[in-house]
Amino acid sequence: MKTRVDTLLIVAAALLCAQGLAACKSKVGDGCKSNTDCSPDGDRICDPSQPGGYCTIPDCQPDTCPEGATCVQFWDGAHARTWCMKRCSGNGGCRGGYYCAAGTSEVALIVDSDPGESGFCIEKPPGETQDAGEEEQQEEPAPESLDETGDPGEEG
Secondary structure, X not given: OOOHHHHHHHHHHHHHHHHHHHHHOOOOOOOOOOHHHHOOOOOOEEOOOOOOOOEEOEOOOOOOOOOOEEEEEEEEOOEEEEEXXXXXXXXXXXXXXXXXXXXXXXXXXXXXXXXOOOEEEEEOOOOOOOOOOOOOOOOOOXXXXXXXXXXXXXXX
């Protein structure tokens, strides 16, 4: 006969397994708050300096990032560092607050041997609110006021 303690242990073990499986589903580029949100094994870290956090792998080598990610070298003057970043193409594939940057720019370069036409998801520049691929919506001018005859009224 099972005791209450046995039942509680089974429930606790099931909850831990469920949490572990959920953490395994995080991919490079997913949002996070801590490293364990990205990987329970410690093979990915959370960069909390990015909006909503960013699951990544630091110090990657060309062609070593997991599926759906690409190795990108960023530099700031004399310093360079590589990070696995979420791969994207064109105007899609990035979550809110991010856009698909070209494979090469003034501060970054995809270092994989065959990046093709892919880019990588990176934080939108400050002040940019429009998602890539969206056309700016312009308001239609308000119709002129009409008098009872249907003619434009006089401004007063």
